Amino acid sequence: MEAQPLGARHGALRLMGAMLLGLAVAIGPAAMLEARGAPESFADLAEQISPAVVNITTSAVVEAATDDVPRLPEGSPFQDFFDQFSNPDGNGEPRRSEALGSGFVISEDGYIVTNNHVIEGADQIEIEFFSGDRLPAKLVGTDPKTDIALLKVESEKPLAFVNFGDSDLMRVGDWVVAMGNPLGQGFSVSAGIVSARNRALSGTYDDYLQTDAAINKGNSGGPLFNMDGQVIGVNTAILSPTGGSIGIGFSMASNVVTKVVAQLREFGETRRGWLGVRIQDVTPDVAEAMSLGNVKGALITDVPDGPAKDSGMLAGDVITSFDGKEIKDVRDLTRRVADAPVGQAVKVLVLREGKTETLSVTLGRREEAEAIETAAKPGANEPAEAQLMGLTVAPVTAEQAEQLGLPVGAEGLVVTKVDGTSEAFTKGLREGDVITEAGQQKVVRVQDLKDRVTEAKDAGRKSILLLIRRGGDPRFVALSIE
Template sequence: MLMRVLQAAICVWILLVGGVAQSRDLPKFTGLVKKNSPAVVNISTRQSFSPKKMLPEELQTPEAEELFDELMQRFLDHGNGGGAPFNFDSNSRGSGFIYSADGYIVTNQHVVDNATEVKVKLSDGRELPARIVGSDTRSDIALLKIEADHLPVLKIGTSRNLEVGEWVLAIGSPFGFDHSATAGIVSAKGRSLPDENYVPFIQTDVAINPGNSGGPLFNLDGEVVGINSQIYSRSGGFMGVSFAIPIDVARGVIEQLKRKGSVSRGWIGVYVQEIDANLAESFKMAKPEGALVAQVLMDGPAARVLRQGDVILRFNGKPVENASALPPIVAGAPLGQSVWVEVLRHGKRENVSLTVAELPTDREAQTQATPENAPAPPAPVTGTLGMQVSALDEATRQALGIENNEGVRVDAVIGEPARKAGVMEGDIMTQLDGRTINSPEQLQKIASALETGKTAAVLVQRGGSARFLAMKIEANATE
């Protein structure tokens, strides 16, 4: 009996000691918050919104806008004179932090987008008007300036050394509640989000809500390692997934905005895509890695150097782990200078040199369209790949920007393996297994020579862009 009591007491003691030790391992944020809160600011803006901008682009003419103004005046009985401009004013709030003691403030671009008035509220209660020095849509960063000096500033760290699972803390103004602190861990690094190709986001589970945008993300040393920017949410509120701009990316943008009010980025003129296991097999790669070149722009710096089907493994001495890693590396490359690019081409590693140009500031995406009066295509040819294809006439090739008599049109997907590969009706197929396709008959010949069970890369053009698909050759390709 005594032995059981002793055993029970020992177990309780172990649990108590273990609990105390575990609690000692948890971080204390009180000192960090107290030290850094004075340099975190609240940002309020006023925007002027014109309902006319809701009109389709083709209707945004002076006559249509004047008519729209008149209709809005009558509908809402605004009464400020027929045909006078009709605008709404709206207010929004965000966060930011003091970058330098002479009044430079960093925040998100979307916080001050279209703002007609910006005010910065300091921790001492002062609310000062701010001037937008510059903003950058691609990185979602803006730099403001207030007339003040001897301001408290934050210590800028590096995001390069962040590790998944590391504790981080955010200070901001969610829903207008000034200097709110929330903590969590780094969930992932290098996240690529839609339409955000130039930022390898830090993903965290720190509670971020409307109003936190533009606020700093700290490590346990009290250094700024990121700028809180976005959340993933189906409800509009925090759901455990938030994203921050790495400070290493932000710092270069901030310095350019401070120096010249705009941002210049490197550009080589290629579209790349991720490589999955099936594509890796088709390119004879041991594992998925690098960025697969799906399209090379004819007027771009890489036009005479890179080819469709190249896999970029290193750029300017930096490893390219995946497709989303390439744009930030290229963006930070020295403009006008030659850099070495390591590529995998036809199963062999090669080093090529190209000159990095400046990313055009207003370059529209190229679109593909079939001419309205194009002649009817020839009768389709049924291939062993499970699809019907037809030849392209010269007028269609010119409209699509296809050179050298390449490509066939996919008129119908009627079976495997095209369906499994993701081939769609209307695709223009230009390569199969690294060989250029000039006609339906040539496509049939290439396909017939492929071994059953082999995974072959297929290059298609769709909706103005090119991409590779992995197609596994099967014995019975049609239904």
């Protein structure tokens, strides 16, 4: 299955329909549970929230592709025909390309939330409001790990805005409304229900609400509302085996988005807490082998130099509580650490040889730790290419980026060969594709991809999500790593 982002540059999505199924009434001996009927109309809600939803047009300079031009014998009678249609823009010079997306205003002074992939690589961003007014926007900050971006416009008058709601209060089956700019058709409203909660697409901080509300190409960055007109999600991706929509859409939960937006607004970047351990889930087999009473917690597999090592943590410790809150699994610990303030001392409970110990850990900053780790791996020792998951990959050169029609300065790993018997080949990857993200983290070097695969395996995942660009058009593909 492939997770597809919704922006105009990110995969071909298809129109999807949503069929609402009748809910049975469960009758027990003591009580009767009645399903709520569908709202008589969404019109009042749509009228209330529409002024705060915006269309986003981005523009960027891209290199004209030349690799696909047919090569004909000199003097061929078909030469004029191919000259006319193979390069309609003229002489193969760089050209300006536009893309569409959605967003929403969160303050009267002009802060706007959207997806990172909507504005990624853009040098011009224009906001169209429900009234038809247009304003240029500047980028405040982005967080690729949650695919969130914060923009700012300057308006002479206060802007209509919407508030965030509590995504943790949403239940499976609750009604939701999605708004945005699907397929470039302008402001559009669709309704559905919350189909599932706490979905992950391989990202470290993923917490998606799944919905069957119709969301399509161009809906990226648009809001998902509850029935009180509060934003409880940001529409980001769909899951599909074919690239076409099958009614499974994902919105990043508002309780993740609000924390990211607050940091982008204050600092222009994220500042996540960092513990400095490698961890894995406690499986039933591990719990039995370690004589643990519960299959809960995060098992430490390695303690490199960092805050955890300084506090006395050891490989084999099981973290059961962080800052006074029980830890269920790796995802739970990762999010709680990320949300904790940098430099804050927190109490961490660990199980060690059957006994509970309390440690005090002063958290570092993840972004700084990642930068140091990258700098510690010099490119001089970087292999020319590597083979993973049926793919042979190598760092993309400036010349290759130009030939492949990628934006100026594009980075990633170019696929130089695909094993015809591999899952990657079955899912459509081909020579010339460029991997720009793995596990929702940027990859530039071969080692980056290897590290992301290792991290996914350490986290107990069976697959990793790759962001693939072909001719500048991205799409997500999930590949098995077992």
